[in-house]
Amino acid sequence: MQSTVGAMRNTAARMLQAAGMAEAPADRTAWALAAADAWGRGSHGLMRLPFYLDRLAGGGANPFAQLRLVGDTGPAVSFDGDNGLGHWQVWDATQLASARCAQYGIAAVSVGNSGHCGALGLYVGAAAEDGKVAIAFSNGPAVMPPWGGRAPVLSTSPIAFAMPEGSGAVIVDLATSAVARGKIAEAAAAGRELEAGWALDEEGNPTTDPAKALKGMLAPIGGSKGYALATMVELLSGVMCGPNLAGDVADPLSAATVSAPQRIGHLVIAIDPAKFDVDGKASERMALYAQRVEDAGGRLPGAGRKLPGEITDDETLVIPDALAQRLAERAASLGVA
Numbered sequence: 001m002q003s004t005v006g007a008m009r010n011t012a013a014r015m016l017q018a019a020g021m022a023e024a025p026a027d028r029t030a031w032a033l034a035a036a037d038a039w040g041r042g043s044h045g046l047m048r049l050p051f052y053l054d055r056l057a058g059g060g061a062n063p064f065a066q067l068r069l070v071g072d073t074g075p076a077v078s079f080d081g082d083n084g085l086g087h088w089q090v091w092d093a094t095q096l097a098s099a100r101c102a103q104y105g106i107a108a109v110s111v112g113n114s115g116h117c118g119a120l121g122l123y124v125g126a127a128a129e130d131g132k133v134a135i136a137f138s139n140g141p142a143v144m145p146p147w148g149g150r151a152p153v154l155s156t157s158p159i160a161f162a163m164p165e166g167s168g169a170v171i172v173d174l175a176t177s178a179v180a181r182g183k184i185a186e187a188a189a190a191g192r193e194l195e196a197g198w199a200l201d202e203e204g205n206p207t208t209d210p211a212k213a214l215k216g217m218l219a220p221i222g223g224s225k226g227y228a229l230a231t232m233v234e235l236l237s238g239v240m241c242g243p244n245l246a247g248d249v250a251d252p253l254s255a256a257t258v259s260a261p262q263r264i265g266h267l268v269i270a271i272d273p274a275k276f277d278v279d280g281k282a283s284e285r286m287a288l289y290a291q292r293v294e295d296a297g298g299r300l301p302g303a304g305r306k307l308p309g310e311i312t313d314d315e316t317l318v319i320p321d322a323l324a325q326r327l328a329e330r331a332a333s334l335g336v337a
Helices: 005-018 023-038 046-058 086-104 120-129 181-190 210-215 224-239 282-295 321-333
Strands: 002-004 068-072 076-080 106-114 133-138 159-165 168-174 264-271 316-318
Touching: 002 005, 005 023, 005 046, 005 321, 023 046, 023 086, 023 120, 023 316, 046 181, 046 321, 076 086, 086 106, 086 120, 086 133, 086 264, 120 133, 120 159, 120 168, 120 264, 133 224, 159 282, 181 210, 224 264
Parallel strands: 076 106
Antiparallel strands: 002 316, 068 076, 106 264, 133 159, 133 264, 159 168
8 A cells, every 4th residue: 555654644643642642642653653664664663553552452551651750960861651652752852862962962861661662763863863963772572582592581672873974864773683573573464484594483493484483582683792782782771771671571562461561761872973073073074984985885874764854744655455454444443534
């Protein structure tokens, strides 16, 4: 089915409101889902909306959640997410970190007791549009074993980074597992085999069967190095922000856990690059680096990708027919046209 960002965002927002969410958080969550699809990140896009709706209806996510201030020193702010969906909460946290770093040079904002937040790159990318450098970390359900282990201990442990570059931005957005778990769910829905090296079954054996992978584990990217990076993310999000470690986070893609709060931790760090530019030539060095990458036959991470603020409502989205049918059925059940 062919649609637009605006049409899908509007429909998703009304569905979330019908599930109990207030207008502003519902709209921001819907934007994050549609924008992820516009970025080609369908694993974090509208395919997840039915799962979020199930959790809102089942009690696993709080539709009436508010960010509750826990601590504020100026450059360091912490919130309790009240078991809300993470998209709007991480957006608000990033916006606050971006504003505070303009004053202090650097700022960190945490949100504990939250939910899955989708594509982290959207939030740090928006900070880069505001001229800031931003880094984000988040945890989730345990789907990855420690290096050499045979039981899930770590989440996909995503990291995102963005830095202004000319009229655009460098955007790094990756899972420290070999692939994001949403990609496994996407393949399972499409009846498509996985690439070798992506996943393990319940016994820790390599598999290309997405159904076995969803019951099993994901492999760390780059072996022991990916495991080390995942550990860093888990310590900064699950341990430091909390309250749940990955092993205690409910699976948002499972019908069996729709009533279980996820209680995820997110951390966003924002930096005002002007405060660290000792000779006032950082933008020149960035341009030089970008040129050297191009001359070497490469490209900067995120090159060619629209910045979050450039994703317009009239941009075309192609929604798989099976997903379009599923969304239409859920919309009808919620009384949304």
